[in-house]
Amino acid sequence: MERSMAPSMDLSKPSTHANLEAAFGGESMANRKYLFFSEVAKQLGHKDLAKLFRDTAAQETEHAFAHFRLLHPELVVNDPEQLSDEEKQAILSRCLELAIEGETYEYTTMYPEFAAQARQDRDSGAAAEFAEQSSESKEHAGLFRTAAKNFGLLTPIEQHHAETYGVALEALQGKGSAGQADQPIPGKWICKVCSMIYDPAEGDPDSGIAPGTPFEAIPDDWHCPICGARKASFVPYREAELKTA
Numbered sequence: 001m002e003r004s005m006a007p008s009m010d011l012s013k014p015s016t017h018a019n020l021e022a023a024f025g026g027e028s029m030a031n032r033k034y035l036f037f038s039e040v041a042k043q044l045g046h047k048d049l050a051k052l053f054r055d056t057a058a059q060e061t062e063h064a065f066a067h068f069r070l071l072h073p074e075l076v077v078n079d080p081e082q083l084s085d086e087e088k089q090a091i092l093s094r095c096l097e098l099a100i101e102g103e104t105y106e107y108t109t110m111y112p113e114f115a116a117q118a119r120q121d122r123d124s125g126a127a128a129e130f131a132e133q134s135s136e137s138k139e140h141a142g143l144f145r146t147a148a149k150n151f152g153l154l155t156p157i158e159q160h161h162a163e164t165y166g167v168a169l170e171a172l173q174g175k176g177s178a179g180q181a182d183q184p185i186p187g188k189w190i191c192k193v194c195s196m197i198y199d200p201a202e203g204d205p206d207s208g209i210a211p212g213t214p215f216e217a218i219p220d221d222w223h224c225p226i227c228g229a230r231k232a233s234f235v236p237y238r239e240a241e242l243k244t245a
Contacts, residue, residue, distance in 0.1 A: 020067050027064035031057045072098075089172060096169040103162035107155045115151035149206060153226055157195045164240040176244040184236035189215045191234050194227035198234060 038053035069076050075091055077083070083091075164178075171178040189198045198204070198218075203211040204225055209218055215234065222231045 017071070020071050024064050024067040024071065027060045027067065031060040031064060034060065092172055093169060096165050096172065099165045100162050100169065103158045103165060107158035107162060111151045111155040111158065115155070118151060146206075150226065153196055156197045156199075157226075160190075160195055160197065160240075167240040167242050170242050176242040179241055179243040180238035181241045182238075184238045187214060188237040189234040190237040191224045191227065191229050193229040193233050194224060196224050196226040197237055 034053045034057035038050045038057065041047075041050035041053060072094075075094060077091065080088070168178045170176065187200045190196070191198075198215055200214050201211060203209045203213045204218075204222070205211070207222060207225060209222065218231060220231055223229065224233065
C-alpha cells in the first residue's frame with residue numbers, strides 16, 4: 001500500500017524521541033480501548049455508539065501511524081514500484097527485527113517482572129488487608145492473583161510469537177520457508193484465538209484443572225483463561241520451524 005513519505009525530524013534530542021514513543025503508545029492504547037468499548041456497546045444493542053467507537057478507533061490508528069513513521073522513517077514506503085527487491089527485503093527484515101525485539105522483551109523481561117511484582121503485591125499489602133477480613137482486601141488479592149497468573153500465561157505466548165517471527169525472518173532471507181514442526185509437542189495445546197499454550201505440567205488451577213491434567217481430560221465446558229475461547233478452539237501445539245529443501 002502506497003503511503004506518503006514522512007517528513008524528516010531531528011530526533012537527536014532524547015526528550016523528543018521519548019515523547020513520540022509515548023504518543024504512539026497512547027494512541028495505540030486508545031485504539032484498542034475504543035474497539036473494546038465498541039464491542040461492549042454492540043453487545044448492549046447500541047449500534048450507533050458502537051460505530052462511533054469504531055470510527056474513533058480508526059482515527060486513533062492514523063494518529064499512531066503518524067507518530068510511528070516519524071520514529072521509523074526507514075519503514076515508510078512512498079512508491080513500492082521504485083524499490084529494488086533488496087530494498088523491499090530490507091524493509092520487511094526491519095519490521096520482523098522490531099517484532100522479534102518487542103516479543104522477546106515481553107517474554108524475557110516485561111511479563112516475568114510484572115508477574116513477580118503482582119505476586120509481591122498480593123503477598124504484602126493485599127495479604128495484610130485480607131487478614132482484616134475486609135471485602136475490599138479479598139477483591140484486591142483476587143485481582144493480584146489473576147494478574148500474576150495472566151502475566152505468567154502471556155510469557156510463553158510472547159516467546160512463541162518471537163520464535164515465529166524469527167523463522168519468518170530467516171525465510172525472508174532465503175534460508176528456507178516458514179512452517180511448523182511436523183510433530184506437535186506432546187501434551188501441549190495452543191489456543192487459535194490468542195495463542196495461549198496449555199501445558200499439562202502447569203494445568204489451570206484457578207479453573208479447577210490440577211497440574212498434571214492432560215488436555216484431553218479437561219471438561220468440554222472449560223474456557224481459555226486468557227481470551228475465554230472454548231476448549232474446541234485449541235489445537236496441538238507445533239513449534240515454528242524453518243523448512244529447507
